[in-house]
Amino acid sequence: MSVTRTVSCGLNFAAAPDLHSCLETAQQSGYEYICVPLVHPQLKREFISGQAKDHHEAFTRADMVLNSSDWNSLIVGKLSPYINVDSPVQHVRENSEAMLAQELSLASHLSIPAITFKLQGDINKNINLACIINNKVVTVSNTQIWVQIPMENPLKQKMSYRTDEEIVCESPWEWWNEFRFICDFDKKIGVALIVSHDLPEEDEINRWLGEPIKCLILPTTLFITNKKGYPVLGRAHQVLIQRFSPLNVQFLLTGANRYSDLALYFNYLDHVWKKGSQVHGPLQCYGRGYEDYLQFPLQPLMDNLESGTYEVFEKDPVKYSEYQRAIHRAITAKIQNQSLDTTLVIMVVGAGRGPLVRAALHAADMAKVNVRVYAVEKNPNAILTLHALKNDVFGPRVTIVSSDMRQWEAPEKADILSSKIYNELKQCHDKDKHPLAHFETPYVVYLHNKYQIDKEQPLFTFNHPNKDEVINNSRYEKKTFTAEQNSVLHGFVGYFDTVLYESITLSIVPDTHSPGMLSWFPIFFPIREPIPVKAKEK
Numbered sequence: 450m451s452v453t454r455t456v457s458c459g460l461n462f463a464a465a466p467d468l469h470s471c472l473e474t475a476q477q478s479g480y481e482y483i484c485v486p487l488v489h490p491q492l493k494r495e496f497i498s499g500q501a502k503d504h505h506e507a508f509t510r511a512d513m514v515l516n517s518s519d520w521n522s523l524i525v526g527k528l529s530p531y532i533n534v535d536s537p538v539q540h541v542r543e544n545s546e547a548m549l550a551q552e553l554s555l556a557s558h559l560s561i562p563a564i565t566f567k568l569q570g571d572i573n574k575n576i577n578l579a580c581i582i583n584n585k586v587v588t589v590s591n592t593q594i595w596v597q598i599p600m601e602n603p604l605k606q607k608m609s610y611r612t613d614e615e616i617v618c619e620s621p622w623e624w625w626n627e628f629r630f631i632c633d634f635d636k637k638i639g640v641a642l643i644v645s646h647d648l649p650e651e652d653e654i655n656r657w658l659g660e661p662i663k664c665l666i667l668p669t670t671l672f673i674t675n676k677k678g679y680p681v682l683g684r685a686h687q688v689l690i691q692r693f694s695p696l697n698v699q700f701l702l703t704g705a706n707r708y709s710d711l712a713l714y715f716n717y718l719d720h721v722w723k724k725g726s727q728v729h730g731p732l733q734c735y736g737r738g739y740e741d742y743l744q745f746p747l748q749p750l751m752d753n754l755e756s757g758t759y760e761v762f763e764k765d766p767v768k769y770s771e772y773q774r775a776i777h778r779a780i781t782a783k784i785q786n787q788s789l790d791t792t793l794v795i796m797v798v799g800a801g802r803g804p805l806v807r808a809a810l811h812a813a814d815m816a817k818v819n820v821r822v823y824a825v826e827k828n829p830n831a832i833l834t835l836h837a838l839k840n841d842v843f844g845p846r847v848t849i850v851s852s853d854m855r856q857w858e859a860p861e862k863a864d865i866l867s868s869k870i871y872n873e874l875k876q877c878h879d880k881d882k883h884p885l886a887h888f889e890t891p892y893v894v895y896l897h898n899k900y901q902i903d904k905e906q907p908l909f910t911f912n913h914p915n916k917d918e919v920i921n922n923s924r925y926e927k928k929t930f931t932a933e934q935n936s937v938l939h940g941f942v943g944y945f946d947t948v949l950y951e952s953i954t955l956s957i958v959p960d961t962h963s964p965g966m967l968s969w970f971p972i973f974f975p976i977r978e979p980i981p982v983k984a985k986e987k
């Protein structure tokens with residue numbers, strides 16, 4: 450599915466003495482917003498001591514230069530880079546705190562959508578900043594915070610010019626991780642990732658793909674000139690942009706323009722972004738709009754499903770044909786060594802609006818075998834549909850049983866049993882519970898913005914029919930996972946696969962996912978407190 454929108458890219462300005470002309474420059478070339486200093490870079494203020502302390506002139510432009518809807522949608526404000534609220538020098542720190550308070554208050558007054566600043570090191574150098582941002586912005590306003598993090602440690606870059614040896618230094622992901630822990634993982638705080646010339650290892654990029662990346666900052670120096678004289682990115686950077694595009698990230702172009710027109714960068718980025726945002730494959734098309742959206746699992750035993758819900762199941766192009774293949778294969782196996790006029794008994798338990806009944810009849814027709822099909826369903830509304838289908842389509846081979854299968858006394862034994870009830874969960878979901886109660890309970894989610902800490906492992910197996918003397922479907926298992934790199938555990942994801950008959954299976958496990966099958970998103974159990982995990986830790 451191709452994308453008709455254009456990329457959301459902004460233009461960074463080192464200084465913006467005239468906001469109108471900056472906006473005009475940006476918009477003429479397709480850029481959606483501009484990123485500008487909240488205060489002119491030269492207007493460093495003095496609050497504690499010094500000559501400038503008693504200057505009471507305006508420290509920046511007035512709000513009237515733009516109307517509020519432009520402030521709200523077109524401007525990302527940069528905090529002054531000389532603010533250092535973690536300075537060991539008292540007056541620098543105190544002055545910085547006052548400047549920061551002034552700029553945060555201004556950002557809130559203007560209601561700009563986001564403020565941004567660059568993180569220059571680990572939490573030891575930024576603890577006060579993290580606390581102030583958390584207390585003064587995250588908990589009190591709607592402004593988004595874009596924390597600029599370099600993709601590669603600047604120390605590594607610096608040293609790479611001086612030595613050929615492999616430099617081991619901390620990943621800037623750690624800086625971000627520590628910072629957002631202080632901000633309690635608030636949704637308003639996200640990453641503006643500064644894309645480096647040398648890209649980090651694949652693992653590290655994968656880890657960033659699980660973070661709340663709001664923006665990729667692209668220095669103009671990343672671009673090279675192609676044969677036609679236009680700016681383009683190298684292959685690795687194109688792939689990077691395409692991998693982040695589906696996460697709805699915005700972009701920010703920064704640095705000197707080296708071409709005749711700024712639109713050349715924009716047009717190229719738009720082209721690369723569109724390629725990355727294209728939705729491939731039926732599952733991606735189907736899941737579009739549901740990415741990372743936590744949904745309550747269906748409870749077909751406790752609730753009676755609605756007509757529209759059945760309609761959604763029935764659209765799956767793969768599931769029912771696999772059921773039909775499985776039933777056909779089971780019929781073929783059953784009738785071996787039996788006389789031609791044998792009638793097989795097939796029971797569809799939890800028949801819904803009849804797709805498995807239809808599959809059973811088709812399979813019988815293909816095998817040229819007589820069948821009696823029992824369609825057992827407890828939802829009285831779905832029973833109406835089944836009766837209509839019996840009259841119009843299924844005919845006398847089908848007996849409709851309006852009953853809970855657990856209470857039904859079957860008149861005869863089944864040769865083949867077919868059912869599709871996987872998403873049953875015991876506990877009832879109360880949507881009005883305390884927000885924290887929503888943790889550690891399951892959700893269905895089409896996972897998108899995620900990093901998988903370790904490979905999935907098989908957990909529970911259920912065999913049907915269960916011929917144990919005492920049937921016990923409760924399960925308990927302990928599994929050990931090993932983190933490949935430092936990361937944060939937010940929860941556990943559950944997949945399943947099932948054997949319908951012999952080699953015919955359905956699976957939503959990533960490595961073995963049934964091609965083209967749309968049904969069933971994974972189940973996700975969020976944990977209440979995210980847990981930091983160290984590389985190689987179990």
Ligand SMILES: C[S@@+](CC[C@H](N)C(=O)[O-])C[C@H]1O[C@@H](n2cnc3c(N)ncnc32)[C@H](O)[C@@H]1O
Nearest residue numbers: 749750762799800801826827828852853854869
């Ligand atoms: C997930 S739906 C599947 C319906 C249908 N087989 C299909 O593929 O579209 C499960 C169905 O099983 C029914 N069901 C669940 N528990 C049942 C029970 N104990 N007895 C009878 N039907 C049940 C539900 O009402 C629902 O119609």
